Amino acid sequence: MKSWPVQDAKARFSELLETCLKEGPQIVSKRGADAAVLVPLKEWERLQRSAKPTLKDLLLADEARVDLDLPRRGRLRRREPGELV
Incomplete structure (x- = not known):
């Protein structure tokens, strides 16, 4: 996988896309750190x-x-039949 600085990826997006389609995923880095991947x-x-x-x-x-x-069972009191809510 090739790594493209974000400036190059923006300026040469068509080339980035073509490389991705031919060679597979391409990494885009921002300030030297990998940030995203372009995937076919x-x-x-x-x-x-x-x-x-x-x-x-x-x-x-x-x-x-x-x-x-x-919730844990048995913590609440059950209503008796006929008891109003």
Whole structure:
């Protein structure tokens, strides 16, 4: 992957885009630090598909993907039948 300073990327955007399409992702740096990546659309779509699990994958997973902050049971008094709210 080639790194392009932001000034060059702005001034030579067409070249940056062509290089991206021919050679793959290109890094854009700002003040010497990597800041962004220009990626061909097909590769971006592939990455997006692989990053999102299907519902089937979620349901069959051995562990939860997120921790839920659920209230503890038994802390609140239950209403009696016929009790008004």
